Amino acid sequence: MLSRAYVYLRQTDWRIFFGIIVTALWLVAGLVYLRSGMFGHDSIYSVPLDDLGSFLEGAFAPLAFLWLVIGLFIQQRELADNTEVLRQTSIQSEKQTQAIAATEMNARQETFFKIAENVRSQLGGITGMLFISSMGASEGQRVSRERIEELWHMLxxxxDQVFAREFLLMDTEQYGGYEALFYETEIRRGHTKNFMTTFDRLMLMARNCDSENGIIADSLAQTAHGLLYNRMRDNQPEGIQVECAEVETADYVEILERSRD
Known part of the structure; x- marks a missing residue:
């Protein structure tokens, strides 16, 4: 009981205690004045009403003003407290919204990574078939069977990017350039279009679940598949255009070419 009273007193505004003390002192002073002044010897009933009203008005006007000021201060504090509560509620709501958005983004990214693993395997198979149609027996066995078998074992x-690296590292000029390797025959054009369409869809998924800095899409664009995608897009002959989005890459082409030396 005492602890509750103590807590209540600590939570009560000090201005209220100040007002109570001043009011008590004012009333005591008023009683002393009444005993020694206008009502000292005469009965209160014999005092004219106008005089009594003027006295009471003058006696309690300062107290009324005091409590009005105290009330304004208390109201101001309550408004400030309510504003702070609303601000804290807004902050908590914003944090909850951000947490929900982050959870949703993490779920989307986790789903993307699972799908991307299968898509990379698919892209590896497509580039393998494109490599055989460009460098295999149908083209005079430009690359030995043993090397092709080794690449398939690595796949x-x-x-998944072994064949893409082979395309990026080879001297394409002796085979007619990338345009010939990717688009010279109907089979190659079919594999190239399949690769570009598949990679473009994968890149679209990456951008839909990416963070603001775009790190997922950037890392995907800087893989061997991303570099090969750009080579296919940049070397499309006239009359053969595959609708696809541009993929920005870093200077990894130069890095791969230097690795040949």
Whole structure:
């Protein structure tokens, strides 16, 4: 009981205690004045009403003004407290909204990474078929069977970008350039279009679940598949255009070319 009273007193505005003390002192002073002044020897009933009203008005006007000021201060504090509560509520609501958005983004990114793993395997198979149609037996066995088998074994061991690296590292000029490697025959055009369409969809998914800095899309664009995608897009012959979005890449082409030396 005492603890509750103590807590209540601590929570009560000090201005209220100040007002109570001043009011009590004012009333005591008023009683002393009444005993020694206008009502000292005469009965209160014998005092004219006008005089009594003027006395009471003058006696309690300062107290009324005092409590009006105290009330204004208390009201101001309550408004400030309510504003702070609203601000804290707004902050908590914003944090909850951000947490929900982050959770949703994480779920979308996790789904993307699972899908991207399968799509990369698909892209690896497409580039393998394109490599065979460009460098295999149908083209005079430009690359030995042993090397092609080795590349397929690497692809089977989850090196999905092995054929893409081969395209990027080879001296394409001796084979007619990238345009010939990707678009010279109907089979190559079909594989190239399939690769570009698949990679473009993967890039669209990456951008839809990416953060503001675009790190997921950038990292995807800077892979061997992303570099090969750009080579395919940049070397499309007239009359053969595959609708696709531009993929920005870093200077990894130069890095790959230097690795050949």
């Amino acid at each position: 089977a061991r989850r090196d």
